[in-house]
Amino acid sequence: MAKKAVVIGAGQSGRGYTARYLFEKGYEITFIDEKKELVDLLNEDRAFCIHFYHMDRTPLYIHGFHACMAYSAEADQAIAEADFVFTAVGEQNLGDVAKQLKQGMKGKAKRTVVITCENGVNPGRVMREHMQAEKIEAPYVVSQTAIFCSTVVIRGTRLDILSQNETYFPYDCDEFTDEFDFDGAVPIHDFEKFFKRKIYTYNCLAGLISYCGYIKGFEVYGEAAVDPDISELMDRLLAELNPCLEDYFGISKEEQAAFAQKALDKFKDQYILDYNVKNGRAPKRKLGPTERIMTPMHILIDHHKDPRIMQFVAAAALVYWNELQGKNGEPVLEKPLMETFCEINSLSLEDPIAQGVEKYLKEIQKNRKDVHIIDILYGSGR
Numbered sequence: 001m002a003k004k005a006v007v008i009g010a011g012q013s014g015r016g017y018t019a020r021y022l023f024e025k026g027y028e029i030t031f032i033d034e035k036k037e038l039v040d041l042l043n044e045d046r047a048f049c050i051h052f053y054h055m056d057r058t059p060l061y062i063h064g065f066h067a068c069m070a071y072s073a074e075a076d077q078a079i080a081e082a083d084f085v086f087t088a089v090g091e092q093n094l095g096d097v098a099k100q101l102k103q104g105m106k107g108k109a110k111r112t113v114v115i116t117c118e119n120g121v122n123p124g125r126v127m128r129e130h131m132q133a134e135k136i137e138a139p140y141v142v143s144q145t146a147i148f149c150s151t152v153v154i155r156g157t158r159l160d161i162l163s164q165n166e167t168y169f170p171y172d173c174d175e176f177t178d179e180f181d182f183d184g185a186v187p188i189h190d191f192e193k194f195f196k197r198k199i200y201t202y203n204c205l206a207g208l209i210s211y212c213g214y215i216k217g218f219e220v221y222g223e224a225a226v227d228p229d230i231s232e233l234m235d236r237l238l239a240e241l242n243p244c245l246e247d248y249f250g251i252s253k254e255e256q257a258a259f260a261q262k263a264l265d266k267f268k269d270q271y272i273l274d275y276n277v278k279n280g281r282a283p284k285r286k287l288g289p290t291e292r293i294m295t296p297m298h299i300l301i302d303h304h305k306d307p308r309i310m311q312f313v314a315a316a317a318l319v320y321w322n323e324l325q326g327k328n329g330e331p332v333l334e335k336p337l338m339e340t341f342c343e344i345n346s347l348s349l350e351d352p353i354a355q356g357v358e359k360y361l362k363e364i365q366k367n368r369k370d371v372h373i374i375d376i377l378y379g380s381g382r
Contacts, residue, residue: 015031015050031065031067045158050062050160083112086116094130106138112139122191124142150266169186196295211316215320226268315357315359
């Protein structure tokens with residue numbers, strides 16, 4: 001009998017990443033989403049195709065799934081019958097997922113394995129805390145994975161996905177101790193350490209590219225990554241950040257260098273189509289004190305290294321937020337930019353970090369139509 005899986009969040013990661021592993025192993029899949037238009041498309045087409053950037057494998061035709069609206073009777077039934085529930089909604093929405101699970105798991109005797117497919121320092125723990133707060137009594141275990149695979153919707157199609165051919169599914173085996181049957185499943189102990197290393201290397205570089213690419217006028221992520229200004233910025237950052245992360249995580253120079261280089265190779269791969277606006281979304285969360293910009297900045301400062309690059313990235317993220325507020329789900333700013341930044345990070349406006357960010361914010365705004373980042377940071381005579 002096929003295992004049953006629910007995927008909460010039928011967006012790019014939900015159907016372009018998670019669904020791939022489930023479909024390949026014959027799971028019975030039900031998508032749950034709050035967007036009626038998307039649920040209607042899934043139910044009308046009953047199929048979509050995942051294409052691959054390098055055309056290095058045959059497109060995968062995903063079919064035979066079900067789709068239903070969040071909080072519907074159908075969603076409750078699917079959760080009640082599920083062996084696995086995967087989330088692909090963003091860490092900030094996991095509280096809402098917990099409420100859905102509570103509704104669907106009432107009286108359920110079979111164990112439910114919940115696996116978060118989100119970015120964050122420890123989204124599995126966040127999910128677990130929300131479920132505990134909801135006082136869910138049915139048996140469950142919460143694990144997590146980290147997504148290293150890029151996915152985008154294919155413009156001009158209804159549901160098709162363009163994806164990287166990445167077969168790597170690391171999962172928190174301290175929480176879910178069973179053996180996963182996914183191709184590419186890798187059990188990871190101390191998953192929070194693993195996730196932090198990803199966030200402070202991989203996602204740190206991703207934030208640099210997306211926000212700096214945005215202020216320089218690039219739409220496509222890969223084009224921003226190979227821009228000489230941004231490419232030099234990444235090289236300068238890694239020259240200082242890599243040794244700090246080696247010490248912070250207790251890993252070898254070679255191990256960290258290889259990890260960072262793999263990220264650079266992916267980001268600069270011109271076959272991988274992705275967008276700066278997509279990768280920059282949710283700047284409020286990404287500017288948070290434990291996230292991809294601020295923690296690497298603090299790690300640099302703690303190791304007596306230069307924080308200017310990360311201060312500039314923070315300023316670029318604020319410009320992104322300011323210009324896109326009220327669009328694409330970005331919240332409207334209720335206070336001035338620097339006041340908002342300081343409030344998020346419990347800083348005063350007089351803090352040296354805030355002063356550095358404000359300095360670069362003014363420089364970006366002054367040169368908004370033609371930003372030369374290296375010149376701003378180091379001078380044109382570097």
